[in-house]
Amino acid sequence: MARGDKSTYTTAQKRKAEHIAESYEERGVSDKEAEARAWATVNKQSGGGEKSGSGKEKSATAKRADRKDSARRAASARKGHPANRGRASAGSHGGSTSLTALTKDELMKRAAAKNVRGRSRMRKAELIKALS
Incomplete structure (x- = not known):
């Protein structure tokens, strides 16, 4: 697949990218930059197009849980709490993490x-x- 080829993306992903790009363009971002940001967002949220390989190993539910966990840690960090607050102590004690x-x-x-x-x-x- 050539770089920039969007043929492996679902129609839902293409619609989402188009909507995101339009939103950026309304805020004054150039067309090219808006499209790049839109596809980066789609890739981050859904793991890219329908491709074989490591991207398919995780279920959608697991990916959703990981995103939620990541968002929770980011919010915690913004509040001034350490990023791996609960994990470091559990891992150092040899717990069942x-x-x-x-x-x-x-x-x-x-x-x-x-x-x-x-x-x-x-x-x-x-x-x-x-x-x-």
Whole structure:
């Protein structure tokens, strides 16, 4: 697929991008910049077009939960609270913290402690799989 090709996006994603772009244009953003921002927003919200590979591993419900968790942490940070308030203490005590709730760095440390081979080249999903 050529860069910038939108053929793998659903009609709903295309409509959403168009609506977002129109909104930016109404606020005085150039057409080209508005379109770029709109597609970036669609990609961030839905993980891009319908493609095979790692983007399909997570269910829509799991993605929604992750976004909600991320928004909650961002709001907490804006209020002046540390970002990983609950996670750091649970991880350091060896509690039963879900691996998906950990950052890649935290997973990397656990993989190093367990001497997982090839960990430096692994993505977060691969680290989770190797540690479970």
